[in-house]
Amino acid sequence: MLQPKRTKFRKQHKGRIHGEAKGGFLLNFGSYALKATEPERVTARQIEAARRAITRHMKRQGRVWIRIFPDLPVSAKPIEVRMGKGKGSVDRWVAKVKPGRIMFEIDGVNDTIAREALRLGAMKLPVTTRVVAREDW
Numbered sequence: 001m002l003q004p005k006r007t008k009f010r011k012q013h014k015g016r017i018h019g020e021a022k023g024g025f026l027l028n029f030g031s032y033a034l035k036a037t038e039p040e041r042v043t044a045r046q047i048e049a050a051r052r053a054i055t056r057h058m059k060r061q062g063r064v065w066i067r068i069f070p071d072l073p074v075s076a077k078p079i080e081v082r083m084g085k086g087k088g089s090v091d092r093w094v095a096k097v098k099p100g101r102i103m104f105e106i107d108g109v110n111d112t113i114a115r116e117a118l119r120l121g122a123m124k125l126p127v128t129t130r131v132v133a134r135e136d137w
Contacts, residue, residue: 002044002070003093011075011087017041021101029065030105031134032114040127041094042103044070050121054104057117062108068095097127 017039027033034050047066054064070093077088097103104121106114115131122129 021098025100030107033102034104034118036101036127044093049124054117054121065105070095
């Protein structure tokens with residue numbers, strides 16, 4: 001599972017996801033990509049599940065690039081604990097995804113396999129997405 005090796009601070013504020021992606025919105029590595037169309041927080045587990053779905057459908061041919069990294073800690077208090085007594089401990093790591101952000105890129109497989117692999121990966125994610133190809137640019 002993806003998570004940072006070390007961070008400056010253990011816990012962070014929740015914050016909001018405003019605006020469009022100002023970076024990571026172009027195809028840099030592969031020929032096909034999965035692009036987010038709405039703002040959402042994507043957990044490390046969801047990223048890993050999508051990666052597995054994509055690589056399994058590609059039958060380990062080609063190459064997959066993950067363009068998002070879960071660097072935001074989300075804290076949670078244990079079940080059946082009363083309010084107060086401070087903020088909970090870090091429960092999971094998430095990546096903030098803005099609209100337009102490219103999340104996965106793949107290369108080395110044909111058009112139909114690439115589009116189906118990305119569609120299967122998108123089903124594991126909480127964001128609405130669209131598949132973009134290099135020839136679309």
